[in-house]
Amino acid sequence: PSDTEVRSKLIDLAVIGGDGIGPEVTAEALKVLAAVLPEDVKLETTEYKLGAEHWLATGEALSEETLERLKAHDAILFGAVGAAPGDKRIPSGLIERGMLLKLRFAFDHYVNLRPSKLWPGTTGPLRSRAERSPNDSGSGSSDAASTEPVIDFIVVREGTEGPYAGNGGTMRTGTDQEIATEVSVNTAYGIERVVRDAFERAKARPRRKLTLVHKNNVLVFAGHLWTRIFNAVATEYPEVTTDYMHVDAATIFLSTQPERFDVIVTDNLFGDILTDLAAAVTGGIGLAASGNVNPARTFPSMFEPVHGSAPDIAGTGKADPTAAILSAALLLAHLGHAEAAARIEAAVGADLIEREGAAARSTSEIGDAIRVRVAG
Amino acid sequence: PSDTEVRSKLIDLAVIGGDGIGPEVTAEALKVLAAVLPEDVKLETTEYKLGAEHWLATGEALSEETLERLKAHDAILFGAVGAAPGDKRIPSGLIERGMLLKLRFAFDHYVNLRPSKLWPGTTGPLRSRAERSPNDSGSGSSDAASTEPVIDFIVVREGTEGPYAGNGGTMRTGTDQEIATEVSVNTAYGIERVVRDAFERAKARPRRKLTLVHKNNVLVFAGHLWTRIFNAVATEYPEVTTDYMHVDAATIFLSTQPERFDVIVTDNLFGDILTDLAAAVTGGIGLAASGNVNPARTFPSMFEPVHGSAPDIAGTGKADPTAAILSAALLLAHLGHAEAAARIEAAVGADLIEREGAAARSTSEIGDAIRVRVAG
Numbered sequence A, B: 001p002s003d004t005e006v007r008s009k010l011i012d013l014a015v016i017g018g019d020g021i022g023p024e025v026t027a028e029a030l031k032v033l034a035a036v037l038p039e040d041v042k043l044e045t046t047e048y049k050l051g052a053e054h055w056l057a058t059g060e061a062l063s064e065e066t067l068e069r070l071k072a073h074d075a076i077l078f079g080a081v082g083a084a085p086g087d088k089r090i091p092s093g094l095i096e097r098g099m100l101l102k103l104r105f106a107f108d109h110y111v112n113l114r115p116s117k118l119w120p121g122t123t124g125p126l127r128s129r130a131e132r133s134p135n136d137s138g139s140g141s142s143d144a145a146s147t148e149p150v151i152d153f154i155v156v157r158e159g160t161e162g163p164y165a166g167n168g169g170t171m172r173t174g175t176d177q178e179i180a181t182e183v184s185v186n187t188a189y190g191i192e193r194v195v196r197d198a199f200e201r202a203k204a205r206p207r208r209k210l211t212l213v214h215k216n217n218v219l220v221f222a223g224h225l226w227t228r229i230f231n232a233v234a235t236e237y238p239e240v241t242t243d244y245m246h247v248d249a250a251t252i253f254l255s256t257q258p259e260r261f262d263v264i265v266t267d268n269l270f271g272d273i274l275t276d277l278a279a280a281v282t283g284g285i286g287l288a289a290s291g292n293v294n295p296a297r298t299f300p301s302m303f304e305p306v307h308g309s310a311p312d313i314a315g316t317g318k319a320d321p322t323a324a325i326l327s328a329a330l331l332l333a334h335l336g337h338a339e340a341a342a343r344i345e346a347a348v349g350a351d352l353i354e355r356e357g358a359a360a361r362s363t364s365e366i367g368d369a370i371r372v373r374v375a376g
């Protein structure tokens, strides 16, 4: 079904705030959601307590029962999970694998969608193009801003297999002879569906460019399968320009010429790494939104900021809710409310321009400002 | 044995120029090597033809016989291998796995050493710190150069196991039901030796800081083994400050605050990805040197620029030989000629300052300029 067909008059949302700043930024996203929806659309929310704190209190990472209840919702708005880095009470990976990845796998979120753009009014850590290649910019007196290329790309990260499969183990555990394996599991089925999704997205964008990122010169088994399927599907999309890049080279281009990308499709682990880098070069993780999407709509999709729970700033009002708010926009688009989604994006854009040079605002001040804009 | 003990009056070098710009940059490195060595040290070189072109001509990627002959040398100076990206005659990975990785594995190059620094006189793609955080720099009129933090770190990348093991395969190959696996193999033995090496290097540096990079919240089997061994070895190095960072977060810090790193130790694949990014943020892949080191000296170590064979600019004189020249300095340091190595580094530093704003020079002009400096 298309996004428009699935639009309904009731949005039944599961909300998982999680740990640290998760609940704070989610609250702002909910404010904005409530304000942006048309009069005749009702928003119902159910809160679920999950995450490191919840596990410490109850021993539940994510029970089958909770999973069943979550299934009934239209979508999930997710904050962040994870304890403080030094917290020895929670084994590293327990919440990530036992809750977040369990959700992505159980609900078949095979498209992990991560848009990146350098918003007008913001500056990333990279020099402007004129500064970067002084020889290209003539006398240096030209207006850099007017010729600055646009950074605006999306990463379509596979979300249900690859090195994240959880397949592996240890032998002679805890001894000097320990061996630990991690098996990256890649299926033609799993690759083809995410590659097709990426081609569809590329086709719908003005530049119509799709880059496959892998490491097929070293990980030859998985890499050749990705490449074979990518090339096969490409024949069905003659209007999309394609290329291939090794993941190591991709980090160079992302950090020196991010404007060359339009859509990137890549595996679960490479996507994890590249999207943090992409967020960094486009103004920071505070703006990076994501959707864990099940395009077949067999289970609810889940929308979350790329950032973590940042326990060090939890409760201080310093967390930037923008990524969570933009994730809510992705959620609305997925549920067929494209216009409302666009209103959030526009409001964020306007707010970001106002932020430049202005005094820092608190989490809720930013949320309120964007809420007022979408309502107005 | 220490580097000083292994210093000898004869350096018997194997030289593998390889493909594309490989032979061009290697030739410049050899020029500089010949010029920098003290009168009483003799340099003998034997050229080996290997790489994509050689494979096309002979069918040899790297024979057992060639491997035997290479073993007899003191060290290997390596250029780059790889055909043009579009070249369909050579399966992706054939030369990489069959020659380059075969060498790293056969000669037990378990320390893949990759130093990164922002050289004085050069500018990376990142804004200066003052530009990056205007609120920290007061009025903005302060002299940014004088307060600019120093970017100077090394990555100690594991070189003989992990996802590079070559372990994996396919089932139902070529069909819609194909499954491809890649097994990351991690051993306590393999991890401990590279972690120890990294602690030794960190201990010898002024800042004495070591960061473990992994993804132990997702790749829990390998990640926990790395973490356990890292923490155990750390107890023997109380003078070294340690921390842990997920690989995705590491890309953010490398691209926004690279000055926070001193020594990084990480697995084979993460090291591959992070060192290309590190090269990019510190002035480009044209300056990134590396050593595939066997610290136990059971086999010759191999030194190579991080960059590839760049077939598009081969023969044009546009290749920058600096990374190959700096790799030769790493080679000399490994063979006990620390003073000669330092002379190359100083000459490169001086040359880089002269490059700023000057007209571009050819591969051999740069090589000659550095040769003259080290000789003088």
Ligand SMILES: CC(C)[C@H](C(=O)O)[C@@H](O)C(=O)O
Residues within 6 Å of the ligand: A096, A097, A100, A101, A272, A306, B217, B218, B248
């Ligand atoms: C928290 C972690 C399991 C997660 C991932 O690795 O996918 C995060 O880094 C992300 O990118 O969403």
Ligand SMILES: CC(C)[C@H](C(=O)O)[C@@H](O)C(=O)O
Residues within 6 Å of the ligand: A217, A218, A248, B096, B097, B100, B101, B272, B306
């Ligand atoms: C060419 C390739 C096999 C190699 C690697 O992945 O190690 C290269 O990228 C490197 O970093 O030396």
